[in-house]
Amino acid sequence: MASVIEKFDDEDREAALQLLENYWIIRDKTPEIYQLIRRREQALRSYFADKCGFQLMVNRQFIKLEKIPAKPASWMGFAALQQPRDYALLCCLLAFLEAKNIDEQFLLSDLCEGLLAIYPQDEQTGEPKISWESYECRKSLVRVLTMACEYRFVTRVDGDIAGFMNNADSETLFEVPLMSRYFLRSYPKDLCQYSTLEELLASEYADDNELTGRVRKHRVYRELYLTPGYERCEAKEDDFLYLRNMRNRLREDLEDHSLFKFELYKDVAMLTVPGDRRFQLTAFPDRSGISGVMLHFAAVVRNYRPADMSVTGQELTFTPVEFDRLVAKCRKSTGSGWTKEYRDMTLPRLTKELLAALVDWKMARLNPELGLIVLSPLLGRTIGVYPSDYNPEKKSGETTETSDEQHE
Numbered sequence: 187m188a189s190v191i192e193k194f195d196d197e198d199r200e201a202a203l204q205l206l207e208n209y210w211i212i213r214d215k216t217p218e219i220y221q222l223i224r225r226r227e228q229a230l231r232s233y234f235a236d237k238c239g240f241q242l243m244v245n246r247q248f249i250k251l252e253k254i255p256a257k258p259a260s261w262m263g264f265a266a267l268q269q270p271r272d273y274a275l276l277c278c279l280l281a282f283l284e285a286k287n288i289d290e291q292f293l294l295s296d297l298c299e300g301l302l303a304i305y306p307q308d309e310q311t312g313e314p315k316i317s318w319e320s321y322e323c324r325k326s327l328v329r330v331l332t333m334a335c336e337y338r339f340v341t342r343v344d345g346d347i348a349g350f351m352n353n354a355d356s357e358t359l360f361e362v363p364l365m366s367r368y369f370l371r372s373y374p375k376d377l378c379q380y381s382t383l384e385e386l387l388a389s390e391y392a393d394d395n396e397l398t399g400r401v402r403k404h405r406v407y408r409e410l411y412l413t414p415g416y417e418r419c420e421a422k423e424d425d426f427l428y429l430r431n432m433r434n435r436l437r438e439d440l441e442d443h444s445l446f447k448f449e450l451y452k453d454v455a456m457l458t459v460p461g462d463r464r465f466q467l468t469a470f471p472d473r474s475g476i477s478g479v480m481l482h483f484a485a486v487v488r489n490y491r492p493a494d495m496s497v498t499g500q501e502l503t504f505t506p507v508e509f510d511r512l513v514a515k516c517r518k519s520t521g522s523g524w525t526k527e528y529r530d531m532t533l534p535r536l537t538k539e540l541l542a543a544l545v546d547w548k549m550a551r552l553n554p555e556l557g558l559i560v561l562s563p564l565l566g567r568t569i570g571v572y573p574s575d576y577n578p579e580k581k582s583g584e585t586t587e588t589s590d591e592q593h594e
Contacts (some may be wrong), residue, residue, distance in 0.1 A: 192229065193442040201226045202233070204443050206411055207467055210250035210365075212338055214264040214570050223249050233443055238411065239390070239404040247364055248338075252371050254390065256408040258383070261546040271316070271323070276329045278304040280370060283340070286362045291343060293348060294331075294358040301327070318354045325351050331358075334427070339369040402428055410440070414470065414548045415456035415564045419501070453501075453563045464518070471568070475525035476543045481570025482520040483540060484549075486512060502561040509559045513537045522578040579588055 194202065201223045204211060213220040223230065227244055234251060236239040243250045255262060267273055282300045286292060297468050297470035298318055300410055305314045316323045331347050332342035345358030373380075373389055380386045404423055429436065429450055437448040446457035459469050471477035487502065490512065504512070514533055528536060541559065544550035549565040552558075 194229065194233075197222060198226050199228055199443065201230055203463075204465075205230065205234070205249070205251040206253065206444075209337060210248045210368075212248050212365075213246070220249060237403065237439070237443075238407045243368065245364070245368070246370070250368060253412060254371070254408065255412050256405040257387070259408040259413070264333055266329055266336070268329065269326065271326050272329055274305065275301065275316075275326055276333075279330060279334060279340075280366070283362055283366045288362055288364050291359060291361045294345070294347075294356070294360070297360070298327075315385070318403060321351070324354060331360075337365075337369065338363060339366040343441075396443050406436075410455060410457050411444075411512075415454045415562075415567075417548065417562060417564065418453045426455075451563065453576055454567075456567070471570075472545050475528050476539060478524055478570060479516070479536075479540055480543055480547070480549070481514045481568060482524075483513065483544075484565050485569040485571060486519065488569055489529070489562060501554075501563065504559045504561065506557065506559065509541070510537055513540060520572070523572060523576065 188384070201219075204219050205223065211220050221249055224244065227242070231242040234242055238253075240254065241252045242251065263273070264276075267276065275450050276445060278301050279297070280336055281304050282297060285300075302314045302316070302318075305316050307314055316326075318324060318327075328351050331340065331342075335342050335347070341361040341363050343359040346356070347358055349356035373386070375389070377386075380389065402422070402425060405422065406416070406428060408419075409425075416425070433448075433450050437450075440446060440448045440457065444457075445463060446459055449456050451459055459467055463469075485550065494527075510533070513536060517524075517533070531539070541550060544561070544565065545552065547564075548557060548562060550561050553560055
């Protein structure tokens with residue numbers, strides 16, 4: 187029988203928000219948040235296990251909520267890592283650390299030698315596919331090590347990591363912290379025993395003898411908590427039926443246990459965040475220049491097809507040429523108030539960056555078979571306009587205002 191989950195108070199909701207927002211909570215970095223979660227540990231553990239299937243890990247050095255998405259997406263990667271080679275080096279680094287003892291120190295030169303032995307080899311030559319004589323390979327490793335130190339699963343003791351980019355003989359001393367053992371989540375069996383991504387994703391419920399209702403509940407909560415919105419077009423067959431039938435209970439539960447508001451429309455469900463907390467979270471819009479461009483573009487699109495472009499309406503499909511024209515129209519009518527970077531950007535580059543940002547926020551997706559760009563109803567949830575006293579001649583930077591609440 188499922189345990190009864192009590193309504194959270196303000197401290198519980200704040201603790202839950204911190205767990206959802208952060209990869210992990212490090213005790214010596216944010217001691218107040220660490221202690222807050224420790225005080226509310228049991229309630230948080232029960233809630234996330236029941237609703238999302240997430241495990242709460244509490245350690246003397248850190249706290250981590252293992253946030254497993256319902257399905258992987260490209261935007262879920264690490265912002266600091268830019269290429270597949272970066273992720274390959276990250277995996278090799280973790281394998282290298284596994285062979286070390288906690289608190290053991292090692293030099294960058296030792297790491298470089300170890301990575302050459304671990305990194306996948308060329309099938310024809312038998313040589314590693316990386317070389318430290320290559321500037322790009324060194325640059326990749328610098329990105330990975332910088333990220334590792336930022337996430338605290340590698341500790342820099344002495345030396346400058348960035349120096350390795352320009353000098354392959356540059357030396358840095360590192361140490362293996364306890365957190366290196368917890369950066370990756372554990373699986374029921376060795377990763378080499380999974381032959382497909384689908385097997386890996388399904389392994390979590392491999393021994394689940396319950397009906398699919400539990401799996402569906404976890405999937406819906408994960409989509410709501412971890413993505414900008416859950417669209418009907420990407421949902422499992424019965425998920426939106428579940429969302430509609432359970433909408434009142436879902437709204438009550440989500441708003442009792444978090445700081446978010448639950449919204450359900452014809453084709454999308456989402457959580458919105460209060461405006462005063464927006465810039466403290468990974469939320470749209472943020473303070474970046476591209477957010478302002480996206481808000482203005484949403485307004486242009488809505489005016490272009492006002493009857494169709496709303497969060498309750500249908501998707502809009504454009505050819506690349508039509509999309510370029512909309513971007514050009516947007517820049518002509520609203521670009522004077524954008525940040526200098528986007529005011530001066532060439533139209534092809536602006537179009538490329540805007541489309542990439544829209545895809546990342548699930549406001550657009552590409553149809554590679556037909557070569558079309560599909561704009562999601564999610565784009566119609568928030569638009570941006572200039573205040574009535576805005577003077578285009580001043581070009582004072584991004585001054586958009588949203589007509590609706592911002593969504594997470």
